[in-house]
Amino acid sequence: MGNWTTVCAVDDIPPNSGRCALVGTHQVAVFRVRRTNKDEFYALDNHDPFSGANVLSRGIVGTVDDKLVVASPVYKQHFCLQTGACLEEDIDLTTWAVRVTGHAVQLAP
Amino acid sequence: MSTKQVVVVGNGMVGHHFVEQLRAADKDCGITVIGAEPRPAYDRVHLSEVFAGKPPEALALTSREHYMELGIDCHLGDPVAALDPAQHTVTTAGGHTFSYDKLVLATGSYPFVPPIEGGDRHECLTYRTIDDLGAIKAEAASSRIGVVVGGGLLGLECANALKNLGLETHVVEFAPGLMGVQLDEGGSQVLGRQIESLGVQVHTRKATQQITDGQDCRLSMRFADETALETDLIVFSAGIRPQDQLARDSGLEVGERGGIVIDYHCRTSDSDIYAIGECALFGGRIFGLVAPGYRMAEAAVSQLAGAPVAFTGADMSTKLKLLGVDVGSIGDAHGNADGAMAYVYSDPRAQVYKRLVVSEDSKTLLGAVLVGDCEDYDALLQYYLNAIELPAQPEALIVPGTAGTPALGAAALPASATICSCHNVSKGAISAAFDNGFGNLAAIKAETKASTGCGGCAALLKSVVDEQLSCRGMAVNTDICEHFPYTRHELFHLVRVGDIHSFDALLAAHGSGLGCDICKPAVASILASCWNDYVLQDAHHGLQDTNDRYLANMQKNGTYSIVPRVAAGEITPDKLIVLGEVARDYNLYTKITGGQRIDLFGARSEQLPAIWERLIAAGFETGHAYAKALRTVKSCVGSTWCRYGVLDSVGMAIRIENRYKGLRAPHKLKSAVSGCTRECAEAQSKDFGVIATESGWNLYVCGNGGMKPRHADLFATDLNDEQLVQIIDRFLMFYVRTADRLQRTSVWLENLEGGLEYLKQVIIEDSLGICAQLEEDMQRIVDTYQCEWKTTVQNPRKVRQFAHFVNSDQGDNAVQFERERGQVKPLVPAAEAPHSENILVTG
Numbered sequence: 001m002g003n004w005t006t007v008c009a010v011d012d013i014p015p016n017s018g019r020c021a022l023v024g025t026h027q028v029a030v031f032r033v034r035r036t037n038k039d040e041f042y043a044l045d046n047h048d049p050f051s052g053a054n055v056l057s058r059g060i061v062g063t064v065d066d067k068l069v070v071a072s073p074v075y076k077q078h079f080c081l082q083t084g085a086c087l088e089e090d091i092d093l094t095t096w097a098v099r100v101t102g103h104a105v106q107l108a109p
Numbered sequence: 110m111s112t113k114q115v116v117v118v119g120n121g122m123v124g125h126h127f128v129e130q131l132r133a134a135d136k137d138c139g140i141t142v143i144g145a146e147p148r149p150a151y152d153r154v155h156l157s158e159v160f161a162g163k164p165p166e167a168l169a170l171t172s173r174e175h176y177m178e179l180g181i182d183c184h185l186g187d188p189v190a191a192l193d194p195a196q197h198t199v200t201t202a203g204g205h206t207f208s209y210d211k212l213v214l215a216t217g218s219y220p221f222v223p224p225i226e227g228g229d230r231h232e233c234l235t236y237r238t239i240d241d242l243g244a245i246k247a248e249a250a251s252s253r254i255g256v257v258v259g260g261g262l263l264g265l266e267c268a269n270a271l272k273n274l275g276l277e278t279h280v281v282e283f284a285p286g287l288m289g290v291q292l293d294e295g296g297s298q299v300l301g302r303q304i305e306s307l308g309v310q311v312h313t314r315k316a317t318q319q320i321t322d323g324q325d326c327r328l329s330m331r332f333a334d335e336t337a338l339e340t341d342l343i344v345f346s347a348g349i350r351p352q353d354q355l356a357r358d359s360g361l362e363v364g365e366r367g368g369i370v371i372d373y374h375c376r377t378s379d380s381d382i383y384a385i386g387e388c389a390l391f392g393g394r395i396f397g398l399v400a401p402g403y404r405m406a407e408a409a410v411s412q413l414a415g416a417p418v419a420f421t422g423a424d425m426s427t428k429l430k431l432l433g434v435d436v437g438s439i440g441d442a443h444g445n446a447d448g449a450m451a452y453v454y455s456d457p458r459a460q461v462y463k464r465l466v467v468s469e470d471s472k473t474l475l476g477a478v479l480v481g482d483c484e485d486y487d488a489l490l491q492y493y494l495n496a497i498e499l500p501a502q503p504e505a506l507i508v509p510g511t512a513g514t515p516a517l518g519a520a521a522l523p524a525s526a527t528i529c530s531c532h533n534v535s536k537g538a539i540s541a542a543f544d545n546g547f548g549n550l551a552a553i554k555a556e557t558k559a560s561t562g563c564g565g566c567a568a569l570l571k572s573v574v575d576e577q578l579s580c581r582g583m584a585v586n587t588d589i590c591e592h593f594p595y596t597r598h599e600l601f602h603l604v605r606v607g608d609i610h611s612f613d614a615l616l617a618a619h620g621s622g623l624g625c626d627i628c629k630p631a632v633a634s635i636l637a638s639c640w641n642d643y644v645l646q647d648a649h650h651g652l653q654d655t656n657d658r659y660l661a662n663m664q665k666n667g668t669y670s671i672v673p674r675v676a677a678g679e680i681t682p683d684k685l686i687v688l689g690e691v692a693r694d695y696n697l698y699t700k701i702t703g704g705q706r707i708d709l710f711g712a713r714s715e716q717l718p719a720i721w722e723r724l725i726a727a728g729f730e731t732g733h734a735y736a737k738a739l740r741t742v743k744s745c746v747g748s749t750w751c752r753y754g755v756l757d758s759v760g761m762a763i764r765i766e767n768r769y770k771g772l773r774a775p776h777k778l779k780s781a782v783s784g785c786t787r788e789c790a791e792a793q794s795k796d797f798g799v800i801a802t803e804s805g806w807n808l809y810v811c812g813n814g815g816m817k818p819r820h821a822d823l824f825a826t827d828l829n830d831e832q833l834v835q836i837i838d839r840f841l842m843f844y845v846r847t848a849d850r851l852q853r854t855s856v857w858l859e860n861l862e863g864g865l866e867y868l869k870q871v872i873i874e875d876s877l878g879i880c881a882q883l884e885e886d887m888q889r890i891v892d893t894y895q896c897e898w899k900t901t902v903q904n905p906r907k908v909r910q911f912a913h914f915v916n917s918d919q920g921d922n923a924v925q926f927e928r929e930r931g932q933v934k935p936l937v938p939a940a941e942a943p944h945s946e947n948i949l950v951t952g
Contacts, residue, residue: 008915016623017651019915027923030915035623053667054913054921058655058714062625065591071626073655073663078626 004106016056020046026097029057042081043096043107048072113138115330116209118189119571123386123402124215127172132179134414140181145188154575160270162807162826165239187878192359194379211381218349218387220919227320232327232342249274252341260287264346265431279310284424291438296478303434351388364390373419375409378842383409400530428486435483440493441466441476449475452504463507472498481795487569519576529559529566543577550574551859567864590627593620597850601635611648630654631850638775638845641893643900656735661717666935670710671922672734673724677744677762678705687727698932704741713920718908720897739778742766747784758784758800771894775848793821796854806833811858819855822865839872842883
């Protein structure tokens with residue numbers, strides 16, 4: 001870790017939704033989840049393994065059985081924001097570390 | 110039996126049912142159908158609906174093409190004139206001879222016209238075939254008064270038809286009361302009074318003796334009691350007689366009063382000849398209803414297929430609405446059995462009459478009569494059919510509001526209980542369908558056909574399905590998802606009544622957790638249906654499915670397609686050119702949609718705002734192709750150009766499309782307007798479809814194409830423009846309020862308790878008293894319409910959210926295209942590509 005890249009400001013990501021950030025050549029879906037008036041940030045691959053399209057940042061964020069998930073906007077599979085695991089199939093997405101420094105959202109591999 | 114040649118004489122409902130059942134049981138045997146009428150089998154039960162505006166073609170049960178596909182030869186419009194049992198041949202009036210191994214007579218019946226002097230005049234008609242309807246309609250056009258001779262079931266239906274045609278209508282009956290076969294005297298009287306209060310004059314105990322020229326009208330009827338009645342036309346509906354001439358002429362055994370005698374297997378006195386339906390006489394009885402005819406057809410098929418099931422008579426109980434009056438008759442309505450006792454309940458003010466006929470020991474129901482209120486029919490019929498022991502006080506079954514009225518639950522019914530008599534579906538068959546994985550009402554209906562005939566068993570079927578669900582521990586959880594313990598309908602009310610305007614507020618008040626991809630879009634849709642705020646407002650933005658969030662339709666490679674509104678499919682050349690220019694400049698794949706619009710594919714998210722700025726500048730609006738909302742109102746060109754058009758369908762389609770555009774609904778909504786009954790706009794396949802007739806608009810509802818097509822039902826007729834819009838307002842708002850999430854109007858209707866009749870009561874008769882509210886709600890949606898794309902392109906912060914990257918102006922470099930037939934298409938990754946000679950074009 002230690003190799004943090006600033007990708008955007010907190011307010012660039014609307015609460016309870018995601019945006020896609022470009023880190024080198026990687027597309028990373030960054031999610032801002034707002035619970036009990038506090039922001040939490042999660043990041044995983046933007047690439048949807050089922051459709052092959054780079055769209056996971058456009059999915060709906062929510063919980064399924066208390067797991068924080070994003071639903072793929074293409075075929076609706078759910079991916080755990082914390083682990084990157086798909087709930088329906090045996091596939092794991094790469095997750096990224098996220099932190100907020102001041103108003104800056106930063107990512108690290 | 111595969112090599113056999115089966116010839117079926119008669120192509121009515123029963124003959125058709127036989128043919129279908131036989132083909133299902135035996136794929137190989139030769140089948141020839143010979144029919145006297147020129148058209149293939151049609152639904153005679155709903156004949157009177159033609160007068161209410163239903164096109165005669167809509168009654169068709171089959172077509173020549175369908176028979177061809179089933180490998181059935183059909184020879185229609187040429188009656189069989191001779192039968193030679195010795196030679197095993199039949200010969201038609203047109204001189205064609207057909208050989209058979211097995212012959213099935215399904216010749217039906219003909220209307221009995223009493224031998225009255227003058228009864229053969231051309232103003233004297235009968236009521237049985239589609240051609241008869243045409244003749245009645247033609248004669249009625251120049252008539253003021255119409256008389257139906259015969260106060261039975263068919264006669265009263267016919268009276269309703271005459272009334273609908275605008276004639277002063279009279280019913281003349283020989284017997285002391287109406288529907289004497291099905292009703293006792295008390296029931297007859299109540300029915301007679303009700304029908305008179307609806308404006309049809311009833312004359313009982315009248316024997317017509319002579320028909321002569323009238324003075325004020327074309328005809329005068331003289332009765333045995335020396336009275337007379339003037340009229341312009343007469344329809345005879347004084348009973349049916351079996352069409353058994355062929356059998357008589359060829360020496361088959363016929364009954365004393367007509368009817369081809371059959372045994373338990375529907376065999377006539379010649380073992381190679383069967384007779385089924387209304388031409389057949391079983392146990393000294395003619396069965397003049399369709400359900401027993403179907404049972405005969407099935408018995409005959411089972412015999413031919415070598416696994417005989419006997420026909421042992423059939424239940425003649427009926428429930429129907431005659432001139433708007435509910436009438437039900439079960440079993441021994443007259444109490445003819447030895448020792449039979451009757452309980453009678455009569456409410457003269459409400460014009461309700463109920464009679465129970467029970468056995469001497471009060472334990473078994475023998476029959477029942479219901480007039481004015483048929484709510485108890487289903488339960489009573491089950492008591493009767495299954496000989497279920499009656500409660501200690503049987504009268505509680507018919508007296509309204511009796512404390513502790515023993516409701517006959519679905520659980521009390523034996524597996525053999527018939528739930529749907531049209532399609533002969535038992536409770537056991539429904540249970541079996543559950544075992545095979547059909548787990549909800551709509552699936553059960555599709556699988557078993559239960560409640561898809563007359564629909565009279567809808568409520569009973571639902572209770573059986575519910576009972577099955579609960580006894581299997583499948584107690585239907587109707588909660589929308591884990592975050593809200595409510596149905597969509599309930600959430601809608603919570604939002605409305607609580608004046609809730611955001612998902613967060615709803616979740617805080619009535620839900621738990623964070624929400625999910627089920628409840629968020631559903632609530633977003635409800636909020637939009639109620640308040641019609643801009644869907645990309647900060648509070649709503651994260652709730653929307655990706656299509657709503659990007660106001661475009663996501664395609665498989667993550668790009669979007671764009672469909673501007675082209676109301677009714679009418680577009681100026683200038684606008685068409687702009688679409689072409691935009692598509693060319695952004696290299697978009699262009700296709701005409703089924704809804705008479707133009708779809709532009711392959712736009713990347715960050716291109717959408719700029720494309721829309723150009724489209725808006727040219728006068729386009731968003732088309733909501735991405736939303737669960739009104740999509741298109743298709744139209745034919747209508748009376749403005751078409752030689753056959755009777756009303757301006759394009760104008761009406763534009764009006765409807767502009768009125769309801771932007772209305773968020775539980776699912777997408779499609780509509781169409783046809784300018785005449787040729788129906789070029791295919792309105793009957795839409796959620797709501799409009800067809801112009803000479804006397805105004807006809808509205809059809811709850812149709813759809815797609816995976817499970819459903820023909821729309823005729824809902825209202827002869828409407829002027831304002832009436833049409835008013836009824837659609839109510840209909841759409843009621844659907845928006847009450848449907849489940851992602852439930853199309855067709856499935857909604859199929860699951861609606863009470864079905865189409867109930868929907869008519871709510872929407873047309875305002876039985877719930879909510880129509881003013883529905884109209885007001887709709888008007889608010891109409892008044893607050895905004896083009897979402899216009900609002901979006903004016904808001905730079907919103908425009909920025911369309912960028913693919915939050916930290917770069919680049920597009921998604923993985924989106925790549927190749928070319929096909931002169932346009933782009935998504936590049937298929939090499940591993941999936943069927944061949945590799947593609948030319949790469951950068952997106």
